[in-house]
Amino acid sequence: MRIGVITFPGSLDDGDVVRAVRRCEAEAVPLWHGDAELHGVDAVVVPGGFSYGDYLRCGAIARFAPVMGPVLEAAAGGMPVLGICNGFQILCEAGLLPGALTRNAGLHYVCRDQWLRVENTRTAWSTRYEPGAEILVPIKHGEGNYQADKETIAALEAENRIVFRYIEENPNGSRADIAGICSANGRVLGLMPHPEHAIDPLTGPSDDGLGMFYSALDSLVKVTNE
């Protein structure tokens, strides 16, 4: 299994995603923002950071990066795509996911261990979790306040596309406590928390994040077997 990990200038957690992918015994394939193709990967992760400095709006420049063209095409063809933090922001800007991430309600950057509830275990990135499972994953962002119009939120709720919700405390003011959402076909997932920093209790609060990477590998095996 080959999982591509994109590096934009300003990406920060790309190395951490590579580590997480390898921990699941999959092959991590570095993708450069200027690449015109995806080098035959089976899934793509858009990692966290500050792509191109994010001086405009988070992800607003990155969506125009050459590598995003083939990512959009692959996503349309059903390839699993995961956007973490800045990656989530980029996927929203690119139109793969609805809504936008705005400044945290408290206006501060927040780095802490956050409890989430898994609301949908049928996406490409969440089948390894039990329905309703509560997982502990770090968050670290200044703009993670998910906003969309009423109709969009209602549709996300109705279609069970809210995959992760903040529990105990909403750290950023997100509507409906949204931490992560998926595309209509459940193949594209964007979330603010960082599963790649919850792969080992030595360096993170838990290893609850591994489930996302294993889920993607499971979904790929299924596709291959079909």
Place this chain on the structure above:
Amino acid sequence: MARERMIDTTAEAAKTPELDQPYAELGLKDDEYARIREILGRRPTEAELAMYSVMWSEHCSYKSSKVHLKYFGETTTEEMRTRLLAGIGENAGVVDIGDGWAVTFKVESHNHPSYVEPHQGAATGVGGIVRDIMAMGARPIAVADPLRFGAAEAEDTRRVVRGVVDGIGHYGNCLGLPNVGGELVFDSSYNGNPLVNALCVGAMRSEDLHLAHASGTGNKVILFGARTGLDGIGGVSVLASETFEGDETSGGRKKLPSVQVGDPFTEKVLIECCLEVIRAGIVVGIQDLGGAGLSCATSELASAGDGGMRVELDRVPLRAKDMTPAEVLSSESQERMCAVVAPEHVDAFLAVCAKWDVTATEIGAVTDGDNLVITWHGETVVDVPPRTVAHDGPVYQRPVQRPESQDALQANTSASLARPDDLRRTVLEMLAAPNLAAKRWVTDQYDRYVRGGTVLAQPADSGMVRVDEQTGRGISVATDCNSRFVALDPYEGARLALAEAYRNVACGGATPLAVSDCLNFGSPEDPGVMWQFREAVRGIADGCAELGIPVTGGNVSFYNQTGSTAILPTPVVAVLGVIDDVDRRIPAGIGTETGETLLLLGETRDEFDGSEWARVAHGHLGGLPPKADLAWEKLLGEILVAGSRDGMISAAHDVADGGLIQAVIEMALIGQTGARVLLDPDQDPFVQLFAESAGRAVVAVPRSEELRFTEMCTARGLPWRKTGVVDAESGSLEIQGVAEFSLTELAETWNATLPRLFD
């Protein structure tokens, strides 16, 4: 509209020896100016005057501190040097940590800019220290920030705290470096003069150590990173004979404030670019541009090499119009580096820069001459022996005098202060005090996870990151300084700062290896301040000799004062430690094992002078600080490391500010686990709970290991006392016979203070 500006050349300088030059406005004294004329055999050009004045400033030349700093070298034995790959004099010291890894670390101050403009001042402080580490060829792997602010309730503190924390977060979080610790201290002596110190640790393979050299005639000098603008030019602007309205990029020349503006994204790509050229082996030397900009970088690079250097200054990419050579040399624009590259590698170097979209320009070359020669559109504007600029600055023997008030300060002990009857109330008052309260409000604004190797971070005693993913080898770092103790006795206070940082590293299970410092003091023109400085330097150096670990570098910041009132003397000491496998790090929170006993290691004495209790309860500072016994600290450190290695310790926490009870409460709150504290019936409970005697730590040991561990302590002569048991079921902290608290009450008290003050 283009303007013709008279450029002062060396030829012009030779022709007009009598020209009146504004050297005094640039901070040079009569004899210093005379010496420059003597070195050059003529008057300096405008550009040369700019270079000398900034490089001979206190900040760059250490002219007041040099005579005292020599003591560090004099007290460092060969044995202490065995792990040193580079020491004082380089940008930062480099230490061999084993498995083929070398680690470099340094602390720097950015105090004055952070008061004027807290956000940018603090941000560019992070940027500067990170470039310092890169200049050694190391990848920055962690940062930490020792911060000191005015009284928490003072009017201006909120502005400064919010700006500084936001600036560090904004800049540091964008670089992808975990922030693993630091300090947060409030004291009214910092009201008009906060201390913003920034620490960075870098790691490299030992064979990749790159020192800032410019050897090899014909090698090219390449400037890369951001463009050069008018920021941070400060005093040099007196050289400009005219000023104009307008902004930097139009024809006008707006004076920019003396605080530089940082661009973390540019720094981030600069880091990646630097590491790639270093890894490719295509640089001979590399140098950061910090204070004094190109003046510093060119003169230091040239004096570290074996030849001269020629620089075509007009090739420097500029951001502002009509800059003079003096301004280009003095600009402190951020995010710039300088490299020396062999001619055959220039194309490869430029290709890496192009990949990362980093502007890179060949600005000169190493020559076989002796001088640093700088030209401007073909005319020579600087022609100097580089060492005279970079290293042969003036050295002052400032008067040193123990202040007369010191006796009265030491005589005014805490013995007469009324001690509390209600210990329960005192516990809560102390826990809520700004200096003891939870620092989450600050540290939650920093990314501690990025790079995936952080195993300990605030509120642990030290920050610890993994360096080698295969072997698990890691480093640990802690900074400390109780400036109240230093004020009472600068020599002992500095030793106490060293002892505490050493202990904090050991509490995580790491072996302390090396020391760096950031010496923040008042005006060197005050003999009393110079006395504090000299004593503190001696305290750290003697302490290091006793502990057997070297000082690998440091930074001096003088003139920290408001009006004529100096800050409390604040020699921040950073200790670097190594751990062969981070998997055996000791956490600070209890409750990781079922059934733990709490042991207090060390001895508690009735020591309250300079304590946090004396400050909180009485606003008192006087007397003599606690005793520091470094042989004892060393033994305590060895026991903690042995306990970690043999799996005998499940949690450990240093006992310092606020005393034993503060340490135990923090261990309970971090581990979210209750405990019962047992006091010694033969000693005053108040003293046991709040005294700040040095050389102590609380450890939690699994019951199965208790006997083995205590026998080891007894055999090695370290006093210990069973001071409690972990009680996972209780959800409370009980001080037997004194008081009981629910963990919820303690957590709310501990966590409420900083959000209340600064949100």
